[in-house]
Amino acid sequence: MNFNLKNDQQEMFDLALKFAKNEMIPVAREHDEKETFPKAIIEKAWELGFVNTCLPTEVGGNGFGLLDAVTIGEALSYGCMGMYTSIMCNDLALTPIVIGGSTEQKEKFLKPFTEKPILASFCLTEPGSGSDAAGLKTTIKDNGDHYLLNGSKMWITNAGYADLLLVYCTIDPNLKHKGICALVVPAHLEGITLGKKEEKMGQRCSDTRSVQFENVKVPKENLLGKEGDGWKIAMKTLDHSRPLVSSIALGGARRAIECATEYAKERKQFGVPIAKHQAIQFMLADMTMKLDASRLLVQKAAWQADEGIPNTRAASAGKAMAADSCMQITTDAVQIFGGYGYSREYPVEKLMRDAKLIQIYEGTSQIQRLVIAKDILGK
Ligand SMILES: Cc1cc2nc3c(=O)[nH]c(=O)nc-3n(C[C@H](O)[C@H](O)[C@H](O)COP(=O)(O)OP(=O)(O)OC[C@H]3O[C@@H](n4cnc5c(N)ncnc54)[C@H](O)[C@@H]3O)c2cc1C
Structure with a gap:
């Protein structure tokens, strides 16, 4: 190795x-x-x-x-x-x-x-279906040489700037997973409207909006695979993208540890830099252990994908571990900064706000645990 x-x-x-x-x-x-x-x-x-x-x-x-x-x-x-x-x-x-x-x-x-440098959006989540993605209700109807697309998507990253939308939709909501299709939709087709930019806790520069489709005519040749192949495509995509989302947690945690370490060496209380206090040392040690362990899991999940080894469990383990660790690490960084950590003048409060999202999107930390448990216990 x-x-x-x-x-x-x-x-x-x-x-x-x-x-x-x-x-x-x-x-x-x-x-x-x-x-x-x-x-x-x-x-x-x-x-x-x-x-x-x-x-x-x-x-x-x-x-x-x-x-x-x-x-x-x-x-x-x-x-x-x-x-x-x-x-x-x-x-x-x-x-x-x-x-x-x-x-x-x-x-x-x-x-x-x-x-x-153009952008694309991944449109899976809907107002009524998040974790239960197979419960989506956006439909396509066969209409000759094209489909008619109708429905609403929610929380779509980059939607306000995207040229292309990858839309998950269904030929019949009752079919659940089996009816889902993956459709490539040019973002400027007639019948597509965007919601206002969501006002978020963190990651506030990224653009997040709802997207509505009303009788949007999409050429049939824009369907990926066959009708009903969408769920398989979505799941394979998440195996690939979860390590990428996890890398966000690695980068945020790395920055938080660096900021906290520097600050702990400079800030003096009780006559010595706070880094001399064992409680601070132990926090920094725990933060570093969590980041190192997260990186190993995430890199292994990515390596498995590159080697063609199924990585669903590894990708979920990496995502849950890295996201939860990043939340803890950035929170601890704020703690090490004390009152200054709570101020917008210092970088760590933003890191803590930005980190929270990683536990939510691309499958919450609870959903990652469900995926891992399913793999351990069998279906
Ligand atoms: C800023 C932002 C950007 C996003 N970008 C995109 C995007 O580009 N494309 C896209 O398609 N989606 C995107 N999402 C949506 C994101 O993936 C969903 O928010 C996420 O999957 C959770 O769905 P939900 O919000 O509907 O929560 P829900 O599914 O309603 O979950 C609520 C709570 O219940 C828990 N829960 C639900 N079911 C279970 C269960 N079976 N067992 C245990 N706990 C459960 C969840 O873990 C969570 O804590 C984005 C979200 C945000 C906030």
């Missing part, structure tokens, strides 16, 4: 971390306060090859593996978790096409993403 990153992975990580420190961190607070979308950052990240990491070389992508992508994700999330959520959302939305698309569909829908 070898736990080291390969040379090119280390170089990518270093480059991404430099970008995070020099380009993302200086503007992250302002984007958070004003809730503005970090378009310029995403465009620069695209130039450097940090966006669309999942795209294969056949369509002009850089052909990165998932472990490469997770490495980049940790570095960029160190800069800002919200910005990286918007960056990795393209991987989430385009992976279904990589998994379930025909050669023509890949060429048509994926290639433009390698040519210009």
Whole structure:
């Protein structure tokens, strides 16, 4: 076994971390306060090859593996978790096409993403179906050479800026998993309307909205696979994307530990730096153990995917561990900063707010445990 990153992975990580420190961190607070979308950052990240990491070389992508992508994700999330959520959302939305698309569909829908910095959204969640994703109610009806798409999606990342929507819908809600379809929908078709930008606790620069579809005419050739293949495509996509989302937790936790360590060495109470107090030392030790353990699980889940080894359980374990650890680590960082940690002048309160989302999206921490338990106990 070898736990080291390969040379090119280390170089990518270093480059991404430099970008995070020099380009993302200086503007992250302002984007958070004003809730503005970090378009310029995403465009620069695209130039450097940090966006669309999942795209294969056949369509002009850089052909990165998932472990490469997770490495980049940790570095960029160190800069800002919200910005990286918007960056990795393209991987989430385009992976279904990589998994379930025909050669023509890949060429048509994926290639433009390698040519210009455009965005895509993954539309699974609905107002009435979140964890129970198979309970979705958005429908398609066969209407000759096209489908008529009707329904509502909720909490859709990047929706306000997306050119392409990957929409999960059903031919009949009563069929549950068996009726679900994955449909590629150009975002500017007639009948699509967007809700207002959600006002969020954290990751406030990322754009999150509802999307409504009213009799939207979508060409039949935009269906991935056959009618009813959507659930399988969605589940395979989550196996791929959960390690990426977990990398957000790794980056946020890494930054929180660094901030807290620096502060603990400087801040003096009772005549000594607080780092001299064993209680603070133990917190820093626990935070570091949690991050190291999380990284091992997440990287293993990514490595399994790259090796073609089924990674559903590993991806869920990595996600639950990394998300829950990041929440604890960022909360502890605020604690180490004391009253100053509660102030917006210091970076750690934002880290704590941003971290909370990772326990919720792409399957809550409870749902990850259900996936793991199902794997242990059998269906
Ligand atoms: C900022 C943001 C961005 C998002 N981006 C996207 C996106 O781009 N695309 C997309 O499709 N979705 C997106 N989501 C939606 C996200 O994936 C859902 O919010 C998430 O899956 C949870 O669904 P829910 O909010 O409906 O909660 P619910 O499913 O209603 O869950 C509520 C609570 O009940 C618990 N719970 C539910 N069922 C069970 C069970 N069987 N056992 C134990 N506990 C259970 C949950 O863990 C949770 O604690 C986003 C959400 C947010 C907040």
